[in-house]
Amino acid sequence: MQIQRSSPVYDVVVIGSGAGGGTMVKVLTDLGVNVALIEAGRMLNPAKDFKEHMWPHQVDHRGSGEGGAQYFGKQQWGYFSAPNGYWDMEGEPYTVAPGSEFRWFRSRIIGGRTNHYGRISLRFADYDFKPYSRDGLGTDWPIGYEDVSPYYDKAEGFIGVTGTKEGIRSAPDGVFQTPPPPRVHEVLIKKSCDKLKIPCIPMRLAVITKPTNGRPACHFCGQCGRGCVSAANYSSSQVQIFPAMKSGRLKIFTNAMARELITDGAGKVKAVSYIDKETRSERQIRCRTVVLAASACESARLLLNSKGPGHTNGLANSSGAVGRYLTDSTGYGLAGHIPALENLPRHDSDGMGGSHMYIPWWEWDKKEKDFPRGYHVELGGGFGMPGVGSFHGACRTHEGYGKSLKAAIRQGYGTTIGLSGRGEMIPNDKTFCSIDPEVVDRWGIPVLRFNFAWSDNEIKQVRHMHKTFTEIIETMGGTVLGLRNPERESSGISVGGTIIHELGTVRMGDDAKTSPLNKYCQAHDVKNLFVGDAGPFVSNPDKNCTLTIIALAWRTAEYLAEELRKGNV
Amino acid sequence: MSENSTSRRDLLRNIALSATLGGVSAEAAQHVHHAAAEEKKAAGVYKPKILTAHEFKTMQRLADLIIPADEVSKGALDSGAVEFIDLLSSQNPEMASIYTGGIAWLDRQMSKRYGSDFVTAKDEQQTAMLDLIAYRKNKSPELDAGIRFFEWARKMVADAFYTSPVGIKDLGFMGNKGMAKFEVPAAAIDYAVKRSGL
Numbered sequence: 010m011q012i013q014r015s016s017p018v019y020d021v022v023v024i025g026s027g028a029g030g031g032t033m034v035k036v037l038t039d040l041g042v043n044v045a046l047i048e049a050g051r052m053l054n055p056a057k058d059f060k061e062h063m064w065p066h067q068v069d070h071r072g073s074g075e076g077g078a079q080y081f082g083k084q085q086w087g088y089f090s091a092p093n094g095y096w097d098m099e100g101e102p103y104t105v106a107p108g109s110e111f112r113w114f115r116s117r118i119i120g121g122r123t124n125h126y127g128r129i130s131l132r133f134a135d136y137d138f139k140p141y142s143r144d145g146l147g148t149d150w151p152i153g154y155e156d157v158s159p160y161y162d163k164a165e166g167f168i169g170v171t172g173t174k175e176g177i178r179s180a181p182d183g184v185f186q187t188p189p190p191p192r193v194h195e196v197l198i199k200k201s202c203d204k205l206k207i208p209c210i211p212m213r214l215a216v217i218t219k220p221t222n223g224r225p226a227c228h229f230c231g232q233c234g235r236g237c238v239s240a241a242n243y244s245s246s247q248v249q250i251f252p253a254m255k256s257g258r259l260k261i262f263t264n265a266m267a268r269e270l271i272t273d274g275a276g277k278v279k280a281v282s283y284i285d286k287e288t289r290s291e292r293q294i295r296c297r298t299v300v301l302a303a304s305a306c307e308s309a310r311l312l313l314n315s316k317g318p319g320h321t322n323g324l325a326n327s328s329g330a331v332g333r334y335l336t337d338s339t340g341y342g343l344a345g346h347i348p349a350l351e352n353l354p355r356h357d358s359d360g361m362g363g364s365h366m367y368i369p370w371w372e373w374d375k376k377e378k379d380f381p382r383g384y385h386v387e388l389g390g391g392f393g394m395p396g397v398g399s400f401h402g403a404c405r406t407h408e409g410y411g412k413s414l415k416a417a418i419r420q421g422y423g424t425t426i427g428l429s430g431r432g433e434m435i436p437n438d439k440t441f442c443s444i445d446p447e448v449v450d451r452w453g454i455p456v457l458r459f460n461f462a463w464s465d466n467e468i469k470q471v472r473h474m475h476k477t478f479t480e481i482i483e484t485m486g487g488t489v490l491g492l493r494n495p496e497r498e499s500s501g502i503s504v505g506g507t508i509i510h511e512l513g514t515v516r517m518g519d520d521a522k523t524s525p526l527n528k529y530c531q532a533h534d535v536k537n538l539f540v541g542d543a544g545p546f547v548s549n550p551d552k553n554c555t556l557t558i559i560a561l562a563w564r565t566a567e568y569l570a571e572e573l574r575k576g577n578v
Numbered sequence: 579m580s581e582n583s584t585s586r587r588d589l590l591r592n593i594a595l596s597a598t599l600g601g602v603s604a605e606a607a608q609h610v611h612h613a614a615a616e617e618k619k620a621a622g623v624y625k626p627k628i629l630t631a632h633e634f635k636t637m638q639r640l641a642d643l644i645i646p647a648d649e650v651s652k653g654a655l656d657s658g659a660v661e662f663i664d665l666l667s668s669q670n671p672e673m674a675s676i677y678t679g680g681i682a683w684l685d686r687q688m689s690k691r692y693g694s695d696f697v698t699a700k701d702e703q704q705t706a707m708l709d710l711i712a713y714r715k716n717k718s719p720e721l722d723a724g725i726r727f728f729e730w731a732r733k734m735v736a737d738a739f740y741t742s743p744v745g746i747k748d749l750g751f752m753g754n755k756g757m758a759k760f761e762v763p764a765a766a767i768d769y770a771v772k773r774s775g776l
Contacts, residue, residue, distance in 0.1 A: 062754060065741035066658075069665055073737070076670030080734075189760035193770045196762075200776040228756035349774035354766045355750035357757065394754055395740040401733050408713050410644045410732060415748075418736070419650070422749045486774050 019045040019260070020573055022281050022296035024267045024311070027121025028555045029541035029562040030302035031245020032164075036566035038256040042573065045294055046250070047265040047283055049303075050117030053092065053124060053246045059236030060089045065396050073397040080397075082496075086125075089396075091236030091244075092118050093125035096506070100451035104458040111459040112506040113306060119263065120246025121304070122509065123555070125234055127363055128215040128242050130170045131385065131552035132161050132181040136373065140435075140548050144381045146466075147435050148334075150547040151519045151528040154181070160560035168243040168559065169217035169224075171361070175210050179383070180369035180552075186218045188365060189229065192358045194350060194390035194426050195366040201485040202368060207477070212367045212387075215243035215556075224248070231394075233362025242362070262294070268454050270299060270315040270324055270538070277537045278324075284452040298569060298578050301515070302541035302562065306335070306442050309514035309544060310457050312525075313444050325525045325532035331515055332443050332457075334436040336549040338510040339384065339463070340503030341471040342429035342493030345482035350390075350424040358391035358423075370551050380469035384432030384551045386478075389493070392423045402490070427493045428481060430474035433551045436513060437464050440505070461505035471502045510554050515544030530565040537578040539565055624661050627668035629677065636681050636697045637663060637731070643708060644735045650748055657742035659735045666734075680727030687724065 023033045026048040037044050065071040068088070078084040085095040094116030103113050116122045135154035140147045158181075165184040172185035188211040191199060195209075202209040216227050227241040240247040253259045264286040271280040271293065280293040301308035309332045315324035323331055370383035393399065400418050402425070407417040445458035482489055492498050497507045518524025521533035530545045532538040541562040543554050572578045626634045637660045645654035667674035684707070685695040692703045699707075710716050711724035712732070739745040 062756070064746075064754065066743065069662070071662060071737060071741045073666065077666035077673050077734075078670075080666075081670075081672065190762055192762060193766050196767050197770055197774050197776060200771065200774070204776070228758070229760040230756040231753060347774070349770045351773075354763065354769055355752055356763050356766055357752040357755060358762070359753035359755075359757075360760050392749075392751055392753065395746055395749060395751055397737045397741065400736045400740055404729070404733050404736055410708055410712050410728075411646055412648045414732075414736075415645055415648055415650075418740070419749060422751075485776055 016295075018295040018297060019043055020296075021045070021298050021300055021569065022047065022294050023300045023302055023541070024281065025049075025121065025301070025303035025307070025542065026119045026245060026250060027116070027302065027304065027542065028123050028245055028558045029543070030300070031120070031123065031249035032559045032562035033300050033302055033541045033566050034253045034259060035167075035249035036563050037570055038253045038258040040567070040570040041258070042570050043258050043260075044253075045260045045262065045296070047262040047267060047281065047294065048117075048119050048121075049266045049286075050119065050263065052261075052263050053119040055236060055238050055240075055247060058092050059238050061232050061235045061238050062230060063089060063235075065089075065394075071397050087234075087396075089232075089235050091124040091234065093122060094118070101456075102448060102450060103456050104445045104448055106458055106460045109459060109461045110504050111461040112504055113457070113459065113511070114506065114509045115304070115307070118246075119250060119261070120244045123244040124236055124246060126509075126555060127387075127553065128233055128361075129363065129367075129387070129553040130165070130168075130213045130215045130243075130556040131369075132183055133157070133550050133552055133557055134179050134181055134373070136178075137548065137550035137552070140382070140550075146381055147548050148516075148518065151517055151524075156528075157557070157560050157564065160564045161556065163563055164556060164559040167222070168215050168248060169221045170213050170215050170556070171211065171218055172213040173211045175208075175369075177208060177210070177369055179371070179373045180210070180385075183213070185213070186221075188212065188214075189218065189227075189360050191366050192360060192391050193353060194347065194423075195364070195388055197347065197349060197485045198388055198426065198428075198481060199366060201481050204484050205480055206371075207368055207481070208371050209366050209368050212361075212364045214361055214363055216361045217241050222248075227361060229360050231359030231362050265292075266452055266454070267303060267311055268314070268452065270311065272315075272317055272320075272324065272535070276319060276535060278535060284454070286452075289452070296537075298537040298539065298573065300539045300541045300565070300569070301544065304542050305512045305514045305544040305546075306457055308540055308542055309442060310444070310455075312515065314455055320534070325515075325534045325538055327534050328521060328523055328525055330523060331525050333441045334513040334516050334547075335440050335442055335459075335461070335511060336434040336436055336513050337461075337503075337505050338508040338549060338551070338553070339432040339434055339467045339471055340429065340494070340508040341474045341498055341501070342427055343475065343478040343482065344425055344427050344490040344493045345478075345487040346421075346490050347390075347424050347426055347482075347485055347487040349486055351420050353423055355392065360391075364388040378473070380466050380473065382433035382435065382466070382470070382551065384430040384470060384474060386474075387429045387431065389427030389429065390423070390425065425490065426482070426487070428478040429493055430471065430478070431508060431510075431551060431553065432467070432470045432474070434467050434549055435464065436548070437462060442514060459506075463502055463505070467502060475501075510543075510549065512543030512546040512549055512554055515540045516547050517545040518547065529568045530561060531568070539569055541565055624664075626664050628674055629660075629664045629667065632695075632697070633678060633681050634660060634664065636684070636695075637677065639697050639704070640731050641735045641738075643704065644732050645739045652744050654735045654739040657739040657744050659738035662738040663731075663734055676727065676730050680724070680730065683723050683727060
């Protein structure tokens with residue numbers, strides 16, 4: 010393999026272009042720093058890649074994929090979804106230790122998972138940063154809400170987040186744009202929650218409802234997941250990276266798979282070695298500093314694969330903590346049939362892509378419950394665009410054929426709601442990723458092996474979800490139909506990795522003996538190495554992680570730029 | 579069909595002529611394109627890619643029985659359901675065998691019971707058979723293969739119908755348009771709240 014060295018030395022090399030990498034690129038280039046961004050996938054072209062507003066009948070397979078792949082469970086994600094990645098990638102395996110179950114979602118494109126994600130943007134609560142102090146489990150963060158709050162403000166102000174001021178401690182208020190009103194089923198769920206004394210409030214979504222930074226307001230087509238050509242929702246590609254490309258301070262390397270960090274005699278990173286996928290040759294980019302934003306597990310893998318004299322255990326890993334403290338959110342969902350919605354007067358219920366309302370955690374100060382921490386609830390329902398699979402449930406329930414089947418489908422259309430819980434998993438010793446010594450990917454890079462185990466804490470939590478969701482559905486006169494996602498929750502809790510909130514593998518902490526990073530997400534061992542994804546997270550609260558990735562990356566970028574200016578790194 | 583073909587031939591001749599005289603007009607080119615599309619539409623004859631003529635006809639009859647026309651809308655026959663099944667089967671041997679095997683099973687059952695294949699049997703004989711294989715409660719070694727086949731046929735016919743413009747209209751789906759402001763009709767909220775008892 011020929012090694013080519015490109016000559017320029019960049020102030021910062023950012024590895025990965027998702028929420029963390031995109032924020033790094035935006036903030037650093039705004040501050041006048043020269044950045045090289047390396048991304049393992051290709052450039053995104055929204056005009057070509059997004060299937061926004063397309064009808065299933067505009068393709069002859071109606072969205073089921075070539076040969077009806079969807080019918081056989083062989084279609085990755087949905088045909089109409091934005092290019093996003095998947096749990097399985099050709100040529101890029103990972104392994105799972107005996108007795109564990111884990112699925113690792115990867116994305117290989119500019120924007121990473123933000124091209125498609127649910128846009129749910131929830132601040133962590135003050136108490137989320139000090140979990141150990143509250144219940145003696147896990148570890149406190151080296152920073153508090155007051156450190157992150159100004160960056161939540163910046164992040165929300167810049168990307169645009171809907172919401173309302175509610176004054177609920179578990180769901181801190183932020184800088185919000187006006188949310189759209191609730192859909193009919195969401196009104197019912199809210200009323201049901203009112204009776205049960207459970208809060209149900211407007212969702213905080215990274216979707217703009219007023220023109221923001223040159224982006225037009227949402228047009229309420231409900232198709233955020235397909236990618237938004239007009240960029241009314243947040244994606245790092247469209248909202249941060251494309252604008253930064255005009256700064257003259259950003260150089261992008263696509264199809265560049267980071268292999269290893271190369272250090273100098275003093276133990277600092279001097280270059281990033283990567284595989285140029287098109288030529289399968291190894292190249293290096295020289296840097297003053299490096300930011301890993303490749304996703305929590307991919308960043309951990311890169312550190313563990315960067316071995317050298319003085320760091321035979323991997324780079325920035327004198328603590329031995331790299332790869333440890335891995336968590337995913339818990340997931341459990343129920344579907345319910347709501348007779349009150351039968352023959353509901355038809356109207357356009359598309360709205361924003363996702364819930365307009367959600368249930369924040371409400372028992373955060375309750376002492377006598379049988380599990381620690383909590384969860385939030387996302388709501389589904391409405392008149393969805395009919396697609397392949399939309400009525401398989403109705404066919405199975407009604408059976409039969411003919412006019413009665415047709416009438417049943419008509420009557421049942423829009424009467425199914427879904428409640429999905431997303432809860433906190435506490436780090437445990439049985440859950441971590443490490444390098445599998447026996448397996449390499451198609452570029453010869455050693456792959457990750459996952460160990461994963463839920464504890465009793467999470468099992469009891471999802472039982473609470475089941476009880477709560479059943480109550481909400483029955484209070485509105487409905488009946489529980491069953492699991493919302495039987496394919497990944499058949500054991501009563503999601504398979505690890507399938508909620509796609511994996512984090513914590515390169516955690517921050519004041520003590521270099523127990524944490525790889527300091528409170529600025531800078532490696533204790535390697536002063537010019539930073540992590541900008543969800544690796545630094547110390548805990549995985551019941552709030553989806555993307556907004557906090559953006560806020561932390563913003564904070565790290567400002568600190569990094571200042572340290573560069575002072576000549577400290 | 580013949581009229582369209584003739585006019586298309588005429589257009590092509592005119593274009594060939596004008597090309598020799600120095601260039602094809604954009605309108606003329608578009609006319610050809612349009613005429614070709616019209617011809618295809620008017621012809622209306624889909625050539626099955628993998629199903630035999632008999633299998634295709636059998637699936638047409640099944641599609642019409644599964645989702646027939648009613649007082650609200652036309653049925654699955656007009657939604658391209660059988661073309662959809664044939665196309666996907668032509669790309670996927672696993673799917674093809676579900677249909678070819680299922681139809682053969684059905685014909686054999688029909689000939690045992692009524693002495694004719696499914697598509698030529700009397701209406702009441704066809705529905706008597708479907709009344710057996712359209713319900714899981716009839717599961718038995720004798721019928722299991724038919725029940726499994728009918729589940730496939732029913733769900734794929736439903737997919738094709740409800741993703742077609744006719745099916746979308748039947749359901750009353752009004753979205754995929756986008757709107758400047760998102761609003762929910764008060765009448766719809768009242769309707770649901772009253773019925774829910776909340």
